[in-house]
Amino acid sequence: MNSTEKHKREPLLHIVKRDSIVWWKSWLIRILAVAVALIVCAFITVLLTGENPISVYATMIDGAFGTKRRIWSLFQNLAMLLCISLAVTPAFKMKFWNIGAEGQVLIGGLATASCMILFGELLPSVVLMPLIIVASIVAGAIWAVIPAFFRARWNTNETLFTLMMNYIAIQLVSFFSYIWSVPKGSGQIGVINSATEMGWLPSIGGHDYLLNILIVGALTIFMYVYLRYSKQGYEISVVGESENTARYIGIDVKKVIIRTMLISGAICGVAGLLLVSGTDHTITRDTAAGRGFTAIMVSWLAKFDPIYMVLTSFLIVFLQKGATEITTIFGFNSSFSDIITGIIIFFIIGSEFFINYTIKIHIPEKGGRA
Amino acid sequence: MRKFIALTMALVMIFCLVFAGCENTETTTSANTEATTDAATEATTGATEGEQTAADIKIGFIFLHDENSTYDKNFIDAANAVKENLGLTDDQVIFKTNVPENSECYEAAADLADRGCNIVFADSFGHEPFMAQAAEEFPDVEFCHATGTTAHTAGLDNFHNAFASIYEGRYLAGIAAGMKLNEMIENGEFTAEEAKIGYVGAYTYAEVISGYTSFFLGARSVCPTATMEVQFTGSWYDETAEKEAANTLISRGCKLISQHADSMGAPTACETAGVPNVSYNGSTIAACPNTFIVSSRIDWTPYFEYIITCVQNGEEIAADWCGNIDTGSVVLTEVNEQAAAEGTAEAIEETTGKLASGELHVFDTSTFTVGGETLDSYMADVDTDADYTPDTEVIMDGYFHESEMRSAPYFDLRIDGITTLNEMY
Numbered sequence: 001m002n003s004t005e006k007h008k009r010e011p012l013l014h015i016v017k018r019d020s021i022v023w024w025k026s027w028l029i030r031i032l033a034v035a036v037a038l039i040v041c042a043f044i045t046v047l048l049t050g051e052n053p054i055s056v057y058a059t060m061i062d063g064a065f066g067t068k069r070r071i072w073s074l075f076q077n078l079a080m081l082l083c084i085s086l087a088v089t090p091a092f093k094m095k096f097w098n099i100g101a102e103g104q105v106l107i108g109g110l111a112t113a114s115c116m117i118l119f120g121e122l123l124p125s126v127v128l129m130p131l132i133i134v135a136s137i138v139a140g141a142i143w144a145v146i147p148a149f150f151r152a153r154w155n156t157n158e159t160l161f162t163l164m165m166n167y168i169a170i171q172l173v174s175f176f177s178y179i180w181s182v183p184k185g186s187g188q189i190g191v192i193n194s195a196t197e198m199g200w201l202p203s204i205g206g207h208d209y210l211l212n213i214l215i216v217g218a219l220t221i222f223m224y225v226y227l228r229y230s231k232q233g234y235e236i237s238v239v240g241e242s243e244n245t246a247r248y249i250g251i252d253v254k255k256v257i258i259r260t261m262l263i264s265g266a267i268c269g270v271a272g273l274l275l276v277s278g279t280d281h282t283i284t285r286d287t288a289a290g291r292g293f294t295a296i297m298v299s300w301l302a303k304f305d306p307i308y309m310v311l312t313s314f315l316i317v318f319l320q321k322g323a324t325e326i327t328t329i330f331g332f333n334s335s336f337s338d339i340i341t342g343i344i345i346f347f348i349i350g351s352e353f354f355i356n357y358t359i360k361i362h363i364p365e366k367g368g369r370a
Numbered sequence: 371m372r373k374f375i376a377l378t379m380a381l382v383m384i385f386c387l388v389f390a391g392c393e394n395t396e397t398t399t400s401a402n403t404e405a406t407t408d409a410a411t412e413a414t415t416g417a418t419e420g421e422q423t424a425a426d427i428k429i430g431f432i433f434l435h436d437e438n439s440t441y442d443k444n445f446i447d448a449a450n451a452v453k454e455n456l457g458l459t460d461d462q463v464i465f466k467t468n469v470p471e472n473s474e475c476y477e478a479a480a481d482l483a484d485r486g487c488n489i490v491f492a493d494s495f496g497h498e499p500f501m502a503q504a505a506e507e508f509p510d511v512e513f514c515h516a517t518g519t520t521a522h523t524a525g526l527d528n529f530h531n532a533f534a535s536i537y538e539g540r541y542l543a544g545i546a547a548g549m550k551l552n553e554m555i556e557n558g559e560f561t562a563e564e565a566k567i568g569y570v571g572a573y574t575y576a577e578v579i580s581g582y583t584s585f586f587l588g589a590r591s592v593c594p595t596a597t598m599e600v601q602f603t604g605s606w607y608d609e610t611a612e613k614e615a616a617n618t619l620i621s622r623g624c625k626l627i628s629q630h631a632d633s634m635g636a637p638t639a640c641e642t643a644g645v646p647n648v649s650y651n652g653s654t655i656a657a658c659p660n661t662f663i664v665s666s667r668i669d670w671t672p673y674f675e676y677i678i679t680c681v682q683n684g685e686e687i688a689a690d691w692c693g694n695i696d697t698g699s700v701v702l703t704e705v706n707e708q709a710a711a712e713g714t715a716e717a718i719e720e721t722t723g724k725l726a727s728g729e730l731h732v733f734d735t736s737t738f739t740v741g742g743e744t745l746d747s748y749m750a751d752v753d754t755d756a757d758y759t760p761d762t763e764v765i766m767d768g769y770f771h772e773s774e775m776r777s778a779p780y781f782d783l784r785i786d787g788i789t790t791l792n793e794m795y
Contacts, residue, residue: 067484073477174604178573183519183751185575185782187604188471191499280472284496287472328466333436 033351063325087267100162102292103169108272111139116199140269148261430482434494441632448670471496533777534693539666544588568619580779692777733770
């Protein structure tokens with residue numbers, strides 16, 4: 001990269017941090033990144049399938065929007081991913097690296113499943129439903145507040161702590177899957193209360209996923225307002241920017257950490273509730289399906305803004321659905337969809353570099369080169 | 371401004387959703403009427419025009435994992451074989467891999483039905499309730515499910531279970547194991563009393579218990595001093611846990627390992643330790659050339675051909691289908707001469723004939739005891755319910771009638787000679 005001319009030490013390319021960027025420029029860079037990513041994906045797909053890229057994209061769109069069922073499924077998946085992303089966002093904004101959403105969701109789901117199994121036949125619906133809701137939220141909150149407490153009290157590393165809590169949650173789910181398995185010993189709980197539908201969230205107008213989507217929609221608005229306009233949301237930002245500043249202006253940092261993680265975990269609990277009581281009506285180790293980790297990406301890509309997160313989670317779910325369709329139609333191993341998603345995410349994250357930095361090309365003043 | 375754009379885009383998406391929602395109700399009703407008229411036409415013309423040609427068949431497969439799991443690979447291979455045998459085109463056979471055992475399975479099954487499949491097949495036990503859910507919604511599509519237990523009592527015409535008398539295959543594989551033990555005893559590698567087999571099982575579930583017991587009875591039929599230890603992993607697919615379990619068994623002095631779990635964990639642990647391995651689901655000779663003896667597996671090709679032929683001919687698919695040696699569903703792979711004892715292939719062939727003819731029964735009550743006593747009666751839990759109620763007498767004519775009352779195994783006796791090391795699963 002260095003200029004060959006010895007007397008000029010300046011390199012040909014400079015990387016300079018941008019002071020600011022006009023909003024349309026940053027969006028232009030993002031759109032360009034997606035465009036380039038799509039071209040690279042098309043190139044790879046064409047190499048592997050011999051199909052023309054237009055039909056590959058058509059297949060992706062068909063996979064996401066092809067039938068009413070797929071559209072519902074797309075929005076259901078979007079809602080669940082968005083819900084967990086909303087949950088991790090306040091923690092991340094506070095620079096508390098909560099990578100334990102997977103476990104918090106599972107524990108919320110496990111609490112839901114436990115209530116459905118243990119009290120499904122004992123309690124009337126009016127008592128059971130509130131119990132399930134409270135139990136899942138409390139379970140998620142407890143799972144999140146344990147690492148928060150340790151961090152606030154003894155300054156433990158929250159990344160490791162929350163990560164390890166995931167494995168405990170997964171093992172607990174495994175354990176109870178065995179205890180409650182039907183038939184005995186199979187390790188599968190199966191659909192809970194399939195005959196009575198006790199503890200199932202109701203479907204609205206015959207649409208099983210509509211309630212989930214509406215709840216997450218409401219949560220999105222709540223989180224937007226909370227982070228942007230509430231005093232607590234402001235405290236989160238300050239603690240995130242600098243704990244010392246926060247302390248200096250009289251914010252109780254420990255309290256903020258614990259309170260924020262309580263909210264984070266509670267929303268994860270809600271996600272667990274929606275997955276178990278609203279969608280699957282069972283629980284397995286895969287109930288959260290890695291969303292706890294994908295949500296981190298969704299949140300980061302959206303710069304912790306709940307409204308943008310609707311878009312970023314839509315993008316990721318769309319890619320997953322589209323790529324899965326490609327694998328089904330062209331008979332690939334499903335790793336192919338991971339490859340496609342990976343490429344696109346790589347470019348999008350890469351584009352952030354060009355939004356924050358600019359590349360200055362140094363043109364030698366003397367000499368004939370233009 | 372940025373906020374504005376983001377908000378607009380979000381709003382557009384919400385509108386899309388509402389739009390989708392409204393339209394969906396319309397299409398559901400119209401689809402329902404269509405389905406009713408279809409059914410009506412079929413009912414009237416069914417007698418004369420019940421038959422369909424191979425070109426009308428469209429079959430969708432739902433797999434829990436992909437080829438990396440020996441369990442799913444076995445199904446995928448069979449699906450490809452049937453595709454070739456019947457000359458089906460790429461458009462007529464749709465695979466969906468890595469479908470988890472939750473509502474995703476229902477989504478996948480319904481999507482396959484939407485695509486025009488007349489048969490949808492799912493391969494994993496946990497898929498069952500979601501397949502049944504789809505079966506209720508699409509009465510004109512046949513939903514077939516491997517290893518399940520509820521179809522024979524579910525009362526749905528288009529929901530079916532299937533399995534095979536794999537305990538017979540395991541008994542045969544057990545003979546190969548027993549002969550290998552005998553060979554090692556003769557070579558002076560250990561004494562007859564030390565002939566201990568290790569078995570890696572998933573759960574203390576009837577399917578696993580039936581599997582290891584038949585395997586053990588096969589081995590003991592040729593090596594009378596054989597004993598067995600079983601280590602459970604608590605998962606159907608956990609490579610690390612299976613490897614660890616195999617290593618534990620080897621360190622406890624097991625001379626030969628077999629497994630009932632779906633990863634390559636146990637076979638590779640055996641290859642590393644140089645301990646002979648009798649596999650399941652398919653040959654592992656490529657990865658384990660020195661230790662792989664033989665593998666029993668269910669060949670699903672006959673079942674796939676059966677359901678496709680049924681749909682073609684407009685015949686009913688059995689609610690609960692059980693393959694056996696005769697149908698070609700229970701098979702053994704090629705014996706690996708390098709690891710197996712001499713004469714293994716011949717011995718297996720001879721016993722296969724006896725099992726097929728009914729001369730020999732795997733669970734002959736004179737060959738095993740439970741708590742020191744020979745059984746003459748046992749009530750098994752055949753009609754699945756949550757509380758595990760034994761409901762059917764399964765010991766008659768001197769043997770335990772496995773997979774006869776229901777295709778999925780229900781043999782769950784703990785026989786003498788087998789020690790389970792960790793019953794927590």
